[in-house]
Amino acid sequence: MLNLLNIFRKDKIWDFDGGIHPPEMKTQSNGTPLRHLPLANRFIIPLKQHIGHEGELCVKPGDKVLRGQPLTFGNGRMLPVHAPTSGTVEAIGPHMTAHPSGLAEMSVMIVADGEDRWIERQKVSDYRQLPREEVISRIHQAGVAGLGGAGFPTATKLKGGLKTTRTLIINAAECEPYITADDRLMQDCAGEVLEGSRILAWVLQAERVLIGIEDNKPEAIAALKKALAGSNDLQLRVIPTKYPSGGAKQLTKILTGKEVPHGGRSSDIGVLMQNVGTAYAVKRAIIDGEPLTERVVTLTGEAVTQPGNVWGRLGTPVSHLLHHAGFQPQPQQMVIMGGPLMGFTLPALDVPVVKITNCLLAPSASEMGEPQKELSCIRCSACADACPANLLPQQLYWYSQGADHDKARAYHIDDCIECGACAWVCPSNIPLVQYYRQEKAELRAIDLEAKRTAEAKARFEARQARLEREKLAREARHAQAKRKVSASEQDEIAAALERVKAKKAAGPIEIQAGAEPDNAAVIAQREARKALARARQAEKQAETEPLSRQAGDPRKAAVEAAIARAKAKKAQAEQAGAQSDIAAESQRAPETAAPVDPRKAAVEAAIARAKAKKAQAATAARAEAQDDASAESHRVPATEATSPIDPRKAAVEAAIARAKAKKAQAAAAAKASDDAHTEASNDAATENHFVAASETITPVDARKAAIEAAIARAKAKKAEQQQNQAAETVEAGADARRKAAVAAAVARAKARKAQQQSIED
């Protein structure tokens, strides 16, 4: 019958499925006019009070700020926040914020100076003269966000709805129990609310503007009617009281009969909704040039002796507001931000009022009732009857509890508006909404992970492609370099070989007694060998560099290291399992010690890499020193193969080895001086040996090596002197010439060594 009547009514309204009728509890706070409270001394302004990202800071500690001065700036979803009063920026740091988690967020702390001076306000008498983009930009600069509870940046919403909006809905339903902030605002500032609505309608060029208000606010309806004064550009629609008719989708359904499609937005059906508080803030921002620095907050509950609505500056600590409302804390007092159905318990009372804070509810213990024990779901489907979004709460509960994310999504958990109607009707006292919130957070995390995975894959593939490109470019370069090398070096080698052959053909070297030994042939031979080795190396490098690079690809090496680490970890775990046998463990102690720490493993891997490099160098040196230095070079890798734990230690060991080699050399030289059949060529070979040895060992620490060498030299000198003395006493002048030759050879060797040293240094 009602529906039939509806058809003939001009301003007909519809109904949504579900909904509940909780006690309204609004009379405590909506009887007294809006109050201004004394300013707090200290304000905490979180940088993010809306949906989106926090803006960029534009103040620093110590700055003087005026009321309405922006503290951050940004565009799009980076909404600025403003100083709520004049004062000094005390600090900028994390502070507990108005969020159920009680986590800290970046905030600006301001100490008020009590003067409460405004910045210069840009007043506009006729906003219709401004371009519409300018109006939207001013709304953004004023930091206006949806004050109904969601906190979506108003300017962003307006920009999104510029082209599609046909119907603007001003949401004045305020359906949640206890909250009367919008009710009181409409009673006290009806004219300004309507003015703000007109600005919004003009910006959006909306065909019609509907103000939806529940019929439990007769004073507010009367005030609005009076302010409208018969004008019909805004249509007031009084709707029956039912929770949650203030939900965006529900109010849209009530006023237009249309439903927002699943997964779509209200702009898809040409509807845009704004809260009355937002409309008021828009009016203030445009006409008066005032950024959003305060909002209406309902202070209510039995623990508050003077319930009512107050102008709360953003950033005021909750405790300050409650104190001025006659807050009588009781044992285990809880304070709820928002309403009893959708709000959350505050973790502490020094959290600030933010843009979405519409109510502070301080219930007494009796008001709350005993906490009910959560029982099992009896599948009575009362929740499904109450659900205003036509969902199946009992199924969602089932899947949320079982972490069946795909099913939860299939049952449209994303469409849940978390109104709490299901939990309110649940005979088993199941806090259904909390389960949905957890599940939604889980789904959000899964989506984020999926996004991150896709991004990681894309980045990885892009990187692989880049590396491939670089490798090809490098190969092309090397091919070019190889061609050059083969052309120029080949001639040189051939020439050197020719020379050697010529020298050899000249016959074996015979040293004339007294003459300087001629080792030009040996030198030439060595030169030739060196040149050959160099050429070979260059060739090899040109050929194998890309390959070796590939093998030495740090990423691959890292992967190998990771694999090694994983294995080490496994081995460790296994060993841990076998630890019961203490004796065995103690025997295996050195083994277990190794894989204990992945970092150690990493260090060892690095050492292994270093060793490989050294070995390579050693082989190159060996190629150079081919025949004579074999003993020495064998010895050096051997000492290296003893796996020095530390490169420095390795250097020290190498130096010691070198010193020993030198000593042996000196001894050999001494023996040679004793020996009657010493020949200069032999000497030259020794010298060769020496050089090769010093070349073989690439000292890590040149200075240390130099010192060692100096000591060795000194020792050798002493030994020589002693030898000389002995020779003098024993042989007394015999073989003087030969000795002189030996001495000369030794001196030459030394000189060359010194030269080598200086080059090394």
Place this chain on the structure above:
Amino acid sequence: MTAIWIAIIAISALSLIFGGLLGYASRRFKVEADPIVEQIDAILPQSQCGQCGYAGCRPYAEAVGNNGEAINKCAPGGEQTMLKLAGLLNVEPQPLDGDEQAKEPVRTVAWIDEANCIGCTKCIQACPVDAIVGATRAMHTVLSDVCTGCDLCVAPCPTDCIEMRPVATTTANWKWDLQSIPVRVIPVESHA
């Protein structure tokens, strides 16, 4: 006798016709199935960490898809990934090695102690997703938004200045831990 022949011929003709029809349909309406390796690769977390013993997620996916490699080797994926793979491949779930912690790995990102960074670029070369920025002899830093927490940059660092840190909980990724914060619906009907 002729009746039998007629029957045989009729049945043969019918079977030929329908065979041809089915053959045509199978070609005409052929569905390009998503190769199994692609599907496995899509489930893997793409951290390219190599903890499975393969050089990346794709090689592991190929090993699982083509060579029947075990499905419980993905450390960053944890139990969730293993179960998804088991579901996709229709095999028995294989228990993960390690304790409870291995089942639900905590997401970590690399963090560079910038005071100790010597600017060697070794970690940049090791990063599979180019999440480290820096230059030779200039301090490096990690783009924590794109870091996959694969651990590959830790080993090459010569000064050991990279560590893996669990991602901090913020209001954006907080998961309504109802144990620590009491969130309650006030039963309004108690004083109606």
